[in-house]
Amino acid sequence: MAEQTQHYDDMFxxxxxxxxxxxxxxxxxxxxxxxxxxxxxxxxxRTLDIGCGTGAITLSLAQDHGAAHSVGVDVEGHVCEEARARAAQAGAADRVEIIKVDEGPLPFDDASFDLVFSKDSIIHIADKEGLSRDIYRVLKPGGVFAASDWLTSHDGDMSPSMQRYVELEGLGFAMASPERYANAMKGAGFQDVRTVNRNPWYLGVARAELEFLAGDHRSELETKYGAQLVADNVAIWESMIAVLETGELCPHHLRGYKPR
Ligand SMILES: C[S@@+](CC[C@H](N)C(=O)[O-])C[C@H]1O[C@@H](n2cnc3c(N)ncnc32)[C@H](O)[C@@H]1O
Structure with a gap:
């Protein structure tokens, strides 16, 4: 089968x-x-990390937060390899399992996990309702879904500034509002659903990140990653900060509980 588009290649x-x-x-x-x-x-x-990327968080769930078994899944093969190597290097390969998956339903039995975690990855998955039902399915009764993701303040047409940001990212973002996420979770059966807006926090952080990319470190980064990639990302950060300032881009924390 052909390898799907790589969004997060090694340089990026x-x-x-x-x-x-x-x-x-x-x-x-x-x-x-x-x-x-x-x-x-x-x-x-037993925890699941959806969209584990290069794996520091999947490892940390076991190493720092005490999970007995931490499973990370991602659709990109090379980030999975890096995550696996990270776990092995940390001596945690017995407790950290990284699985390359295809887009679509999670390849796990019902009631497999106590916690489903995800950090800023569900933005890539358009069917929030289907995913919520699948997360609910793989959770044990009494299990928790705890995540962070990049949301937008409203469903429907994006503002021109948001369109520009999403186009520059070019990562296939499928953003939705806090209401849509909350309804998807409630519709799946989750209780005590809550969404917490992290926009004020990330706006400050993103400005500091832009300073890092465009400021004193720029020439060092250009040597390592090429001037074009750095320039592209400076433009991405500038357009992202514009939509953080209006509040249209609003990272959120998400939480929901599967009843016992
Ligand atoms: C912004 S990165 C976040 C990675 C990691 N959670 C972190 O915080 O470092 C998003 C990740 O989601 C992955 N991803 C995209 N679509 C996915 C899907 N349908 N299922 C699982 N992972 C997916 C991407 O390959 C990428 O590694």
């Missing part, structure tokens, strides 16, 4: 990791992961 993933930290293809590092998991006890639990 490498540049993102310069900005976001080794093994992270999304902002906020371990602190933001801990905030997504606030109040949850993962000790001895």
């Amino acid at each position: 993933a490498g540049l993102l990791e310069e900005v976001w930290g080794e093994g992270y293809l999304s902002p906020g590092g371990p602190e933001e992961v801990s905030r997504v998991l606030e109040g949850l006890d993962l000790k001895g639990k």
Whole structure:
């Protein structure tokens, strides 16, 4: 079967990791992961990380948060390889399993996990309702879905600024509103559904990230990744900050509980 389009190739993933930290293809590092998991006890639990990227978070769920078995899935083969190597290097290959999956239903039995986690990956999956039902299915009764994702303030037509941002990213974003996510989770059966807007936090962080990309480090980054890739990403960050400023781009934390 032909390999599907690679969005996060090695150079792009490498540049993102310069900005976001080794093994992270999304902002906020371990602190933001801990905030997504606030109040949850993962000790001895079986966890799934949807869209694990290069794997720092999947590893951290086992190493730092105490999960007994941490499974990460991703559609891109090369990020899975990197995630697997990271777990092996950390001596955690027995507790961290990375699986390359195809788009579509999760390849797991019903009631397989205590926690389903995801960090800024569901933006790539258009069918929020189908995914919510599938996450609910693979959770054990009493299980939790805890995630972060990049949402938009409204469904329907994007503003011209948002269109420009999404086009520049070129990552096949399928954004939806907090209402649509919440309804998808409630429709699947989740209880105590909550969505928390992280826009104010990320606006400040994104401005600092742009300073890192476009400021003193720029020539060093250009040497490693090429001037064009750095220039493309400076333009992406500028267009992203414009839609963070209007609030149209609004990363959120998501939480829902499967009843016992
Ligand atoms: C922004 S990155 C985040 C990676 C990781 N969660 C992190 O925070 O470092 C999004 C990831 O989602 C993956 N992805 C895209 N579509 C997916 C799908 N249908 N199922 C699983 N992963 C997917 C991408 O390949 C990419 O690695």
